[in-house]
Amino acid sequence: xxxxxxxxxxxxxxxxxxxxxxxxxxxxxxxxxxxxxxxxxxxxxxxxxxxxxxxxxxxxxxxxxxxxxxxxxxxxxxxxxxxxxxxxxxxxxxxxxxxxxxxxxxxxxxxxxxxxxxxxxxxxxxxxxxxxxxxxxxxxxxxxxxxxxxxxxxxxxxxxxxxxxxxxxxxxxxxxxxxxxxxxxxxxxxxxxxxxxxxxxxxxxxxxxxxxxxxxxxxxxxxxxxxxxxxxxxxxxxxxxxxxxxxxxxxxxxxxxxxxxxxxxxxxxxxxxxxxxxxxxxxxxxxxxxxxxxxxxxxxxxxxxxxxxxxxxxxxxxxxxxxxxxxxxxxxxxxxxxxxxxxxxxxxxxxxxxxxxxxxxxxxxxxxxxxxxxxxxxxxxxxxxxxxxxxxxxxxxxxxxxxxxxxxxxxxxxxxxxxxxxxxxxxxxxxxxxxxxxxxxxxxxxxxxxxxxxxxxxxxxxxxxxxxxxxxxxxxxxxxxxxxxxxxxxxxxxxxxxxxxxxxxxxxxxxxxxxxxxxxxxxxxxxxxxxxxxxxxxxxxxxxxxxxxxxxxxxxxxxxxxxxxxxxxxxxxxxxxxxxxxxxxxxxxxxxxxxxxxxxxxxxxxxxxxxxxxxxxxxxxxxxxxxxxxxxxxxxxxxxxxxxxxxxxxxxxxxxxxxxxxxxxxxxxxxxxxxxxxxxxxxxxxxxxxxxxxxxxxxxxxxxxxxx
Ligand code: SF4
Ligand code: SF4
Numbered sequence: 001x002x003x004x005x006x007x008x009x010x011x012x013x014x015x016x017x018x019x020x021x022x023x024x025x026x027x028x029x030x031x032x033x034x035x036x037x038x039x040x041x042x043x044x045x046x047x048x049x050x051x052x053x054x055x056x057x058x059x060x061x062x063x064x065x066x067x068x069x070x071x072x073x074x075x076x077x078x079x080x081x082x083x084x085x086x087x088x089x090x091x092x093x094x095x096x097x098x099x100x101x102x103x104x105x106x107x108x109x110x111x112x113x114x115x116x117x118x119x120x121x122x123x124x125x126x127x128x129x130x131x132x133x134x135x136x137x138x139x140x141x142x143x144x145x146x147x148x149x150x151x152x153x154x155x156x157x158x159x160x161x162x163x164x165x166x167x168x169x170x171x172x173x174x175x176x177x178x179x180x181x182x183x184x185x186x187x188x189x190x191x192x193x194x195x196x197x198x199x200x201x202x203x204x205x206x207x208x209x210x211x212x213x214x215x216x217x218x219x220x221x222x223x224x225x226x227x228x229x230x231x232x233x234x235x236x237x238x239x240x241x242x243x244x245x246x247x248x249x250x251x252x253x254x255x256x257x258x259x260x261x262x263x264x265x266x267x268x269x270x271x272x273x274x275x276x277x278x279x280x281x282x283x284x285x286x287x288x289x290x291x292x293x294x295x296x297x298x299x300x301x302x303x304x305x306x307x308x309x310x311x312x313x314x315x316x317x318x319x320x321x322x323x324x325x326x327x328x329x330x331x332x333x334x335x336x337x338x339x340x341x342x343x344x345x346x347x348x349x350x351x352x353x354x355x356x357x358x359x360x361x362x363x364x365x366x367x368x369x370x371x372x373x374x375x376x377x378x379x380x381x382x383x384x385x386x387x388x389x390x391x392x393x394x395x396x397x398x399x400x401x402x403x404x405x406x407x408x409x410x411x412x413x414x415x416x417x418x419x420x421x422x423x424x425x426x427x428x429x430x431x432x433x434x435x436x437x438x439x440x441x442x443x444x445x446x447x448x449x450x451x452x453x454x455x456x457x458x459x460x461x462x463x464x465x466x467x468x469x470x471x472x473x474x475x476x477x478x479x480x481x482x483x484x485x486x487x488x489x490x491x492x493x494x495x496x497x498x499x500x501x502x503x504x505x506x507x508x509x510x511x512x513x514x515x516x517x518x519x520x521x522x523x524x525x526x527x528x529x530x531x532x533x534x535x536x537x538x539x540x541x542x543x544x545x546x547x548x549x550x551x552x553x554x555x556x557x558x559x560x561x562x563x564x565x566x567x568x569x570x571x572x573x574x575x576x577x578x579x580x581x582x583x584x585x586x587x588x589x590x591x592x593x594x595x596x597x598x599x600x601x602x603x604x605x606x607x608x609x610x611x612x613x614x615x616x617x618x619x620x621x622x623x624x625x626x627x628x629x630x631x632x633x634x635x636x637x638x639x640x641x642x643x644x645x646x647x648x649x650x651x652x653x654x655x656x657x658x659x660x661x662x663x664x665x666x667x668x669x670x671x672x673x674x675x676x677x678x679x680x681x682x683x684x685x686x687x688x689x690x691x692x693x694x695x696x697x698x699x700x701x702x703x704x705x706x707x708x
Contacts, residue, residue: 003520003601008050009058014196020158025050025188027158028124028181031165033065036200038090038119041070041078043104043489044519045097046134047188048126052095053520066205071522074489079105082112082178085119086221087214090204091169098125098182099138100440100460104490106143109178113147114223114231116176116239119204120169123149127182127269129324130357135440137355139324140182144301148235150243151301152181155254155268158192164298167252171299175243177235184269244304253307258293262374263311263344264367265333266321268298270358274321277363281371281383291378292371300329305336312337312344317374319367320348323358345374361390408448413643414600414668416540416565416593417443417511421451422638422674423571424479424509431579434476434507439463439491441483442518442595443511450640454481461490464508465498471506477579477587479507484548485516488524492551499586500556507578508588512562513595514542521598528594533602540594549590557588565593568673596666611691619689620667624659628683631656635684638674641665659683 012030014020020030029051032040040062042052055062055069062069072078078094085092096105102125112121128135144151150171154164164181172179204210220227247253254268266274274294278284283291295311297303300322312318312333320330330348337346352358352366364383371378398404411418420443428434438444438454439461447454458466463480471478482491487510499506514528515521525547532544552560559581561574571591578587610617624635626649636644636659643664646657661671667686675684690697 003053005050005054005057008054009061012054012058012061012199016196016198018196019193020162020196021193022158022191023050023188024156024158024161024183024190024192026054027162027192027194028165028183029054030196031162032093032122033067033199034162034197035120035166035169036091036202037067037093037169038202038205039068039070039081039084039092040094041072041081041092042095042124043072043075043078043097043101044516044522045101045126046128046519047185048095048097048124048183049520049522050188051124053522063206065199065201066207067202068206073525075101075105076108079108079112079123082108082117082121082123085117085121086112086115087218088119088204088210090119091121091202092119093122093124095124096126097128097135098140099128100135101125102140102143104460109143109149110147111223112178113149113235114228115221116231116234117172117178118176120172121178122165122168122172123178123180125180125182126188127184130184131359132185137324139328140180141301141324141328144180145328148177148240150175150177150179150299152179152252152298153267153269153300154181154183154187154298155271155296156184156187156190157272158190159194160268160298161187162194164252167250170250171243171246171252174246175239177239177243182269186272187269190272240302243302247299247302247304248307252299253304254296254298255311256288256290256294256296258291260292260375260378261314261316262371263293263295263315263318264321265295265297265308265311265318265329267300267323267329268296270321270323270363271296273358273360273363276360277367277383280360280364280386281367281378281380283378292375297329303329303332303336305340308333308336309340309342312342315344317345317347317370319351319370320346321352321358321363321366322348324356325349325354327354347373361387409445410448410640410642411442411445412596413641413664414596414666414670415442416513416596416668417446417591418640419565419568419593419670419673420509420511420571420591421446421453422670423568423575423677424453425451425638426568426572426678427576427579431576432476434579435467435470435474435478437463437467437470437478437480439480439482439486440518441486441511441516442513443481443483446481450637459490461486461488461492461494464491464495464506467506468498468502468504471504477506479509479579481509481511483511483517484513484524484526485518487548488526492555496552496555496557496586496588503584504586505584506586507575508586509575510548510588510590512542512548512590512592513598514545515595515598517595517597521595540592540599542592542594552588552590557586559583559585559587560590561588562590562592565591566669566673568670568677572677596668600666614692616694616697617691619691620669621661621665621687621689622667622669622671623661623685623687625683625685626650626658626660628681629658630681630683631658632681633659634678635659635671635674635680638678638680639670641670644671
C-alpha cells in the first residue's frame with residue numbers, strides 16, 4: 001500500500017491533555033490505544049479501512065507499546081482472533097465493513113458471544129447503510145439481537161466517539177460480553193477534536209507475555225454443549241442486567257432537555273442530522289440546544305427500560321428515529337412503555353420511511369408530521385419553506401440542465417481490468433453471451449455500461465460458487481470473474497475447491513492486480529514483493545509473484561493460463577479457447593495487470609523528481625485523429641475509459657461528434673489494442689510526450705519540422 005499515513009501516525013502518539021484533530025475513525029484508533037488494547041485485527045472495507053491501514057503502518061510504535069496488529073485475510077479470521085479475550089484479561093479490537101463482514105464473521109461471533117469474554121472486546125463496524133452504501137442494505141442490529149451482543153452507535157462527535165470506545169471495553173468486561181460499535185460513513189469521516197489521554201501499555205502484550213493457559217481448566221469457556229446451555233441462560237440472566245447497570249451508572253445514553261412536552265428518541269449516530277433538521281424547523285440553535293427533549297442512544301442495544309420509561313414518563317408522545325428496517329428499537333420501546341403502563345403515544349416508522357437513510361430532508365418531513373399531531377402550537381413553517389426552496393432549486397436545475405445523465409462509478413483511467421471486459425465483449429459477439437457471475441471488487445464496475453456484464457453478485461469471493469448451479473443447466477459455459485482479493489478472502493475454497501471436488505466445468509477469470517484495490521490497495525499474500533515494485537517504478541510489477549498460479553496448480557487446476565490484460569487480442573484468443581475447448585473441467589485465466597492506481601502512485605513521485613532534476617521524461621498518450629474518426633463511437637462502447645470521450649465535429653459538413661482523448665490519459669495502450677483487436681477505424685494514434693528533451697530529441701524534432 002503506497003498511501004502514507006505519516007501525519008495520522010503522529011497523532012496516535014499524542015499524550016495526556018494534548019488535542020487530537022482529525023476524522024472520527026482515527027479518533028477510534030487513538031482511543032483504542034488509550035484503552036490499553038492488547039491486539040487489533042480486521043479486514044479492510046469502507047468506511048473503516050483507515051483504522052487498520054494506520055495501525056499496520058504504525059507497526060513500529062505498536063511494537064513499542066506491545067500491541068499486536070494483524071491484517072486478517074477475512075472477517076472470520078478477525079472475529080476468531082477475539083478468542084484471545086475469552087481466557088485472558090487482554091483487550092482486543094477488530095474492525096470490518098458491515099453488514100457483509102459481519103455475515104462472514106458470524107460463526108466465530110456466535111461462539112464468542114456464547115462463551116463470553118474476560119478481556120474487553122470491541123468490534124468496530126463500518127455501518128455501510130444508506131445513500132453512500134455499497135453493499136446489501138441490512139443492519140448489524142439484527143446480529144446484536146440474535147447473539148445478545150451489545151451495540152454502540154455513538155453520537156458523531158469525536159469526544160463522544162473516543163469516550164464510547166473506552167466505555168465499550170469496560171462495558172464488555174462488566175458484562176462478559178463482546179461489544180460492537182457501528183459507525184456510519186458520516187461518523188467515520190466527521191472532522192473534529194478531542195482532548196487526548198496518554199496511551200496505556202496493555203498488561204498482557206507482546207512485551208508482557210502470558211506464562212501459559214489458565215492454571216485451572218474451565219470447560220465452561222468453550223462454546224460447546226453442555227456449556228452452551230448454561231451460557232444461553234447467563235446471557236439474559238446475568239450478562240444483560242450487568243450491561244444495563246453499567247449503561248445506567250455511566251450514563252452512556254444522553255438526555256438533552258427541552259421545553260416541549262413531546263420527546264425524540266434517536267440512534268446516537270443520527271443525532272447531528274436530527275439537530276440540523278430541528279434547526280431548519282426553528283427548534284434548535286447552532287450549539288445543539290433544542291426545544292424538543294432528546295434521548296440520544298449511544299447504546300442502541302440493550303435498551304435500559306427504566307431510562308426509556310423515565311424519558312417518556314412526562315411526555316404526551318415520543319418519536320423514535322431509527323434508520324432502516326425492521327424497527328427493532330421502536331418495537332422494544334413499545335414493549336417497555338406497555339409493560340410500564342407509560343401513557344405516552346409512540347410514533348416512529350408511521351412518521352418516517354421504513355427503508356433507507358434518514359437524511360436531513362426526510363427528518364424535517366417526519367418531524368413536521370409528528371409535531372403537527374402532538375405539538376400543533378409549534379410553528380414548523382420554516383421547515384416547510386426550506387423543503388419548498390429545495391424542491392424549487394432541484395426543479396430549476398432540472399429545467400436548465402434538462403435532467404442530468406446517470407453517472408455510474410467506473411474503472412480508473414487505465415485500469416488493467418477494463419481490457420479484459422473489452423476482450424470478453426468482443427468474443428461474445430462471435431460465440432454469444434454467457435452467464436457471467438460477478439464478485440465484489442473493482443471488476444464489478446463492468447456491470448455498468450459500456451460492458452453491462454454480470455448476471456449475479458452473491459458476495460466476496462463467491463462468483464465461482466454462484467456459477468455452480470447455472471453451469472450444468474446452460475448450453476454455454478458460465479464465466480465467473482473474481483479479483484485476487486476475493487480469491488484469497490473466500491474464492492479459493494468456496495469456489496475453486498468446490499468446483500474441483502464436484503468436477504465442475506466453467507471459466508474463472510482471476511484479476512491479478514496485486515492488491516485488495518477496491519478498499520484502498522491493501523496487501524495480499526500475492527502482492528508483488530517490494531523489490532519488484534521499486535525496480536518497476538511505473539511498470540506493472542505483478543508478474544513477480546506466482547502465488548495464485550502455484551496455488552491453483554497445486555490444488556489440481558489443469559487448464560491454467562496467465563495473460564497480460566492489456567494485450568486485448570491475446571486475451572480474446574485465450575478467453576475464446578477457454579469458452580470453446582472440448583476439454584472438461586475448470587478453466588482458469590489469470591488476468592495479470594497491476595492496479596493502475598498503485599502504479600501511478602509509484603510513478604508520480606519518480607516523474608516529479610526527474611522533472612525537477614531536469615532529467616528527460618517520456619509520457620505516452622493516445623489520441624484520435626478527428627479527420628479520420630467516423631463518429632460511430634464503437635471505440636467508446638468497447639472501452640469506457642473516462643478520458644476517451646466525444647467532442648464537437650470540427651468539420652462543418654459532418655454533424656456526428658468525434659471521439660477524443662482528453663488530458664488524463666495514462667497511455668495504458670488499451671485504445672491502440674482495441675482498435676487493432678476489434679479492427680476499428682485507423683483514427684487512433686500513439687504520441688510520446690517528451691519533457692526535458694535531450695540533444696537527440698531536439699535533433700529529431702528539427703528534422704521532423706523540416707519534413708512537415
Ligand atoms: S483501483 Fe486499481 S483495480 Fe480498481 S479500478 Fe482503479 S486501477 Fe482498476
Ligand atoms: S490509452 Fe485509452 S484507455 Fe488507456 S488511458 Fe488512454 S484513453 Fe484511456
